[in-house]
Amino acid sequence: MDADTVNRELSIARKAIGWWQRQGWITSDPTIGIERRSAPPDRTKALAENQIAALWRLDAQLREKTFWKMLYESAARADEVLRLNVEDLYSQDKRGKITAKGGATEWIHWQSGTAQLLPRLIAGRTLGPLFFTGRKAPAGTPSLDMCEETSRARLSYRRAEEIFETSTRLLANPLAREEDIAELEGWTLHRLRHSALTHDAERGHLHPDAAGPLPPRLRPLPGAVRPPRSRRGRRARRRV
Numbered sequence: 001m002d003a004d005t006v007n008r009e010l011s012i013a014r015k016a017i018g019w020w021q022r023q024g025w026i027t028s029d030p031t032i033g034i035e036r037r038s039a040p041p042d043r044t045k046a047l048a049e050n051q052i053a054a055l056w057r058l059d060a061q062l063r064e065k066t067f068w069k070m071l072y073e074s075a076a077r078a079d080e081v082l083r084l085n086v087e088d089l090y091s092q093d094k095r096g097k098i099t100a101k102g103g104a105t106e107w108i109h110w111q112s113g114t115a116q117l118l119p120r121l122i123a124g125r126t127l128g129p130l131f132f133t134g135r136k137a138p139a140g141t142p143s144l145d146m147c148e149e150t151s152r153a154r155l156s157y158r159r160a161e162e163i164f165e166t167s168t169r170l171l172a173n174p175l176a177r178e179e180d181i182a183e184l185e186g187w188t189l190h191r192l193r194h195s196a197l198t199h200d201a202e203r204g205h206l207h208p209d210a211a212g213p214l215p216p217r218l219r220p221l222p223g224a225v226r227p228p229r230s231r232r233g234r235r236a237r238r239r240v
Helices: 002-024 049-056 064-076 078-082 113-124 158-169 178-185 190-202 231-239
Strands: 095-100 105-109 132-134 152-154
Touching: 049 064, 049 105, 049 190, 064 078, 064 105, 064 113, 064 190, 078 095, 078 158, 152 190
Parallel strands: none
Antiparallel strands: 095 105, 132 152
16 A cells, blocks of 8 residues: 555554544553554645745745746746747737747736746846856857857756755645755646635636636636635525
8 A cells, every 4th residue: 555545544543543542442552563664745726825835935036036926927838938938028008929839829928926026036137038058059050049148048948846855845844844954755747737726716717817717728627616606605495
C-alpha cells in the first residue's frame, strides 16, 4: 500500500485501540513500534491564499516576481507566458496576446500587481522576449528566442520551474530547518494556475478571460471548489 493509505489505516486503528483501552477491553497497544510512513508532498493541489501571500513576500528577483504574479493573476499556463514578447503586451489594457495549444491566438489578462511590475521589467524595451535569462544567449539560439537589445535568450520552462521550486522549498515545508533545504521539495509552477482558478471559483467569480462559461483551457481543474450557492437561491427553491 502507498504511504497515504498506510498512515490513514494506522490512524484509524489507533483511535479504535484507544477507545478499546478506555473500555477496559484491552490493556496494550499492538501498534507500538509501527511508524508512520513518510508520504511525498501533494504537488498538484491549489495553494491556500495565505501561502500565496507568503510567496509575494519572498526576497526574489524582479523577473521572478513579475513572472509569478502574472501566472497567478492571469491563470495562464507557464509555457504560454514564457513565450510572450514585449510587443505582445497591451499594458494599458492589462492584457497580452499569447499562442495557446494548437497554435490558436488568445488573450491573457492581469491585474494591478503585474501592471506595477511590468514597466520595471521591460525597462524601455520594445521587442524581444519578455522574460529572458541573466546571461548572453549561446551561439545558435533562434532569433525569435533572443533579445536583440541585450543579446540574452528567452527564459526556458525548465529553468523557470527550477527557480520556483527552489525558492518555495521552505514555504512548502514550514516545519523544516533551513539547513535541510537541499533535501526538500518546493511547489510547481502549475500550482499557481490551479490556485488562481480555484480561488476564483471559491469566490463565485468567473475568470476575467471569460465573458460566459469558462472555456476548456480556463476551467478549474478536478478538485477545485465550486462557487457556493446563495442563501437567497436556496430559500426561493424551498418556497417553490
